[in-house]
Amino acid sequence: MIKNSTTDIEDLIALMAKLPGLGPRSARRAVLHLIRKRALLLTPLAETMSEVAATARECLNCGNVGTGDLCTICEDMTRENGELCVVEDVSDLWAMERAGVFKGRYHVLGGTLSALDAVGPEELRIPRLVDRVQAEQVNEVILALNATIDGQTTAHYIADQLSGQVRLTSLAQGVPIGGELDYLDEGTITAALRARKDI
Amino acid sequence: MIKNSTTDIEDLIALMAKLPGLGPRSARRAVLHLIRKRALLLTPLAETMSEVAATARECLNCGNVGTGDLCTICEDMTRENGELCVVEDVSDLWAMERAGVFKGRYHVLGGTLSALDAVGPEELRIPRLVDRVQAEQVNEVILALNATIDGQTTAHYIADQLSGQVRLTSLAQGVPIGGELDYLDEGTITAALRARKDI
The missing domain is CATH 1.10.8 (Helicase, Ruva Protein; domain 3)
Known part of the structure; x- marks a missing residue:
């Protein structure tokens, strides 16, 4: 008005x-x-x-956002340690960086495979990931995808594509730090119990 | 990072x-x-x-935000109908305008009197309101202040300043349209019962 x-x-x-x-x-x-x-x-x-x-633009190598053709992480030679962390989204990359514990490089898929939304491997930089594993000296691919159905489907597909070429790992599942059992869902408790460790 | x-x-x-x-x-x-x-x-x-x-700047007359010395409402001569609606804040003015029912002009105080925060009448455009009531041909001042303690204190102060000069009114208090009694606080129900009307 x-x-x-x-x-x-x-x-x-x-x-x-x-x-x-x-x-x-x-x-x-x-x-x-x-x-x-x-x-x-x-x-x-x-x-x-x-x-x-x-x-702002997407890094041509990994899909992170930055202000050059390559993002700061891809430009940083000290991060070429043979570890490649695959994430769904730039926000996941930022979350990993805030933890400050991963010293390798990233590959941002830009989403997850989804038959419903017609998102196939071509839309997700998965061919580019396969290329990178062969071209860069990658020893380990860490699949840091979300613990959702779509995320896990995508992780399985990528594992199929890369199997035999490189060591494949995924983030551990279990009780979050500071988490209270009473507030956790059954799936998390089941995963944490199955993956229990000796003290 | x-x-x-x-x-x-x-x-x-x-x-x-x-x-x-x-x-x-x-x-x-x-x-x-x-x-x-x-x-x-x-x-x-x-x-x-x-x-x-x-x-963007404040209207010199009423305190609304606009892009000129006077806001569009103060510039609109058709809104000079002798009614002046006093509100705490520009967001309250916008809320009144969304209702689309008030055809007069506004006076934005910019807050409420508050002894704790050392907000006195001078900080609130109250002297300017007294001037406007005398200079413009105002017949009615509608105090549309929030139904909070500070809002009501400010309303009482303004009523004191203007008493005898102009008709003073305030917004009706009662059950909101679409409101369910079960979800209303006791104060609102008390006010609505006291101000009950014949059907």
């Missing part, structure tokens, strides 16, 4: 409402907050966004 | 995480979404943001 010269503000609200996790109400709240913190937040955000819009 | 040339992406995540309703996790998710929808979302968002950053 606010017209004409305030259209920019309305446009901004409409665009913000398209972000995941924000609806119309929280978009309005965010826009008011932005207008109030113009110098501190709105202007830097506008500048950083156009910077990212101009420079 | 992602370095150097991806700093822009990290900066963008850090800035997005400062928005109300977004934390670090949802900011990362939003940024990945933005990078994927670059042409459709990221570029238009960056442009609209810098447009709004350059033009």
Whole structure:
């Protein structure tokens, strides 16, 4: 109901409402907050966004996002240690990097195989993964796919493709650190019990 | 843990995480979404943001946000009907406008009186409200403040300042449209019962 010269503000609200996790109400709240913190937040955000819009692109090697043809991880020669961690998505790569424990390189599939959504191996950089395993000196492929049906189906397919060529591993399944048994689902408890270890 | 040339992406995540309703996790998710929808979302968002950053300002008359010295409502002569609706915040003004039922003008206080936070009448455009009531031909001041302690304290203070000069009204309190009694608090039910009407 606010017209004409305030259209920019309305446009901004409409665009913000398209972000995941924000609806119309929280978009309005965010826009008011932005207008109030113009110098501190709105202007830097506008500048950083156009910077990212101009420079962000997918790494040609692994599918991570970065600002060059190769991402910083693929460019970093110290990370060429023969370990390749396969993840579904860039957000999973970021999660692995936050843990800070993996020192090798990544391969981002960009999703999971899905017959329903007609996502086949070609859509998922799986041929590129097979190429990389042969071209780079990879000894171990760690399948860090999500523990969902689609994730596990994709892991099985990749394991088939690479079997015999390289050591294949997957992340351990079990009780999360800090997790309470009472709050865990039966599947996790079953997996943790089956994979129990001597102390 | 992602370095150097991806700093822009990290900066963008850090800035997005400062928005109300977004934390670090949802900011990362939003940024990945933005990078994927670059042409459709990221570029238009960056442009609209810098447009709004350059033009948005407070209406000198009522405190609404707009892109000129006066907001569209204050510029619209058809809305000079002698009714002035006092709201705490621009978001409350927007909520009133969405209802589309009020045809007069607004006065945005910019908060509520608060002894704890040292917010006095001077910080709240209350002197400006008293001036407007005298300068503009206002017959009725509608106090549409939130039904909180601070909101009601502010309403009482304004009523004191304007008493005798103009008709003062406040929004009715009662059962929300579509509300179920079972889910309402005792205060609302008490207010609704006291203000009961003949059918």
